[in-house]
Amino acid sequence: MPLCRITLPVGEISSNTTILYDSETRDSVIFDAGGDIPKIAHEIQKEHLNVKHIYYTHGHYDHVDLSGQLQEVCGCEVSIHEADMFLYELSPKMKKSRGFSIPSCPLPKISTHKEGEKVIVGEYEGKIILTPGHSPGSCCFSFDHLLIAGDTLFKNGFGRTDLPGGSMEQIFASLRKLCTILPESTVVVTGHGEETTIGAEKKTLGIF
Numbered sequence: 001m002p003l004c005r006i007t008l009p010v011g012e013i014s015s016n017t018t019i020l021y022d023s024e025t026r027d028s029v030i031f032d033a034g035g036d037i038p039k040i041a042h043e044i045q046k047e048h049l050n051v052k053h054i055y056y057t058h059g060h061y062d063h064v065d066l067s068g069q070l071q072e073v074c075g076c077e078v079s080i081h082e083a084d085m086f087l088y089e090l091s092p093k094m095k096k097s098r099g100f101s102i103p104s105c106p107l108p109k110i111s112t113h114k115e116g117e118k119v120i121v122g123e124y125e126g127k128i129i130l131t132p133g134h135s136p137g138s139c140c141f142s143f144d145h146l147l148i149a150g151d152t153l154f155k156n157g158f159g160r161t162d163l164p165g166g167s168m169e170q171i172f173a174s175l176r177k178l179c180t181i182l183p184e185s186t187v188v189v190t191g192h193g194e195e196t197t198i199g200a201e202k203k204t205l206g207i208f
């Protein structure tokens with residue numbers, strides 16, 4: 001059986017949460033969780049998953065909201081790249097500044113992950129690719145012909161670079177890196193909206 005995936009749009013601005021799991025062992029990891037924790041918890045319970053780790057692709061509030069609630073549900077380690085820790089810590093303030101209500105529980109302490117680290121999902125293995133630009137610590141997570149891209153790469157476009165720590169120069173370098181190292185058939189799970197492929201986005205971006 002292949003590595004299984006559930007992608008759910010959650011929260012006020014429909015950020016994608018992705019759950020990957022090994023269908024034999026039921027071991028699982030989660031990428032981003034920007035709200036609707038009961039909806040995520042329902043999937044975990046329905047599929048009888050053992051969540052081993054929650055990875056944040058970056059620190060914007062729509063990908064890390066209700067972090068405390070999610071940790072309570074999963075009881076596992078949660079991590080972010082250290083260069084985005086300041087955004088994680090700022091996330092309630094950023095959410096409030098956009099007119100949304102913020103959780104009353106304090107933001108829990110989380111750990112950090114790094115470029116090149118392995119991501120283990122039962123019998124499957126992926127790795128972390130640091131892709132700064134949308135934010136300084138944005139990371140993508142690469143598995144066999146599958147990429148969890150956060151807000152670095154979208155269908156027909158890429159992430160904005162006008163938020164704190166963003167850089168147009170860095171995101172172009174990151175996009176070139178992804179398009180160079182990954183096969184064109186790689187399915188890209190984006191941070192918002194539909195999935196795409198590296199091949200399709202190479203054409204959109206004009207990278208050959």
Ligand SMILES: [Fe+2]
Nearest residue numbers: 058060134151
């Ligand atoms: Fe973002």
